[in-house]
Amino acid sequence: MNIVLLGAPGAGKGTQAEKLIEAYDIAHISTGDILRASVKAGTPLGLEAKSYMDAGELVPDSVVIGLVKERLQEEDAEGGSILDGFPRTAAQAEALSSELEAMGRGIDFAIAVNVDPEVIVGRLCNRRLCKVCGYIGNVDDAVCPLCGGEMFQRDDDNPEVVRNRLDVYEKSTAPLIDYYRGAGILVEVNGELSPNEVFANIQSIIN
Ligand code: ADP
Ligand code: ZN
8 A cells, every 4th residue: 555645744644653653564755854854964865955854845756766766666555655754846746656666566545634724834843853753743842752861842843944845835736736637546535633632633544
C-alpha cells in the first residue's frame, strides 16, 4: 500500500505518518526528515538544501526526486510507503507515478489533510520537537512527554519563513490536490480535529 499525504506545512502530515507506520507495516518516507538529516550530517547535498529550507523555498526537483527514488528501493518500502512532504510539485508527482509504475506499484490513496491557513500559522510557530525521539509537540511541552528529552524549535518555524512556506504551498503544491482528484484516488480529511480523530478517519478510508 502506498499513500501520499497532502496538505499545507503544519497540517499534521508527520503526526499521521507516524501513526500510520505504527498501524501498518510500511515505510515512512519524509523528504523533510531526509533533508534535515543531510543538513545535520553536513553532506554536500545537505549544504545545498539548507539555503532553500531556511528560506522556506523548495529544494530543486532533481535533488528531491533522486532522494525518493533511492528511498523507495530500500527494503522497508517493499510492503509500501507513506509519502510525507513529497510530491510537492507537478514534476515530483509525475516522477513518483512513473517510478512506482516501473516498480510494479501504484498509489492507493492521496490523502489531503485540510486545515485553515490561520490555524497553520499558529501551529507552526508554536511547534516544538523532541531532540531525542522526534516527537512533535508544542510550546507547552517543557520536555518531551514520551521520553523526557529536550524540546527544540525548527529553524524554519518562524513567522517570516512560515508565511513563505504557505505561499509556496499554495502556488506549487496545492494544485496536486486536483491532480490526484483527477486520478480518482483523492480523499480529504478534516485536519482540525484531534490527531486521534484525524487518524480514525484516515483508517476508515483505508479499511
Ligand atoms: P513542512 O511540511 O512542515 O513544511 P517538511 O519537513 O516537509 O516541512 O519540509 C521542510 C522543508 O524541506 C521545505 O520547506 C523544503 O525546503 C524542503 N522540502 C521537503 N520536502 C520537499 C520536496 N518534496 N520538494 C522540495 N523541497 C522539499
Ligand atoms: Zn522524546
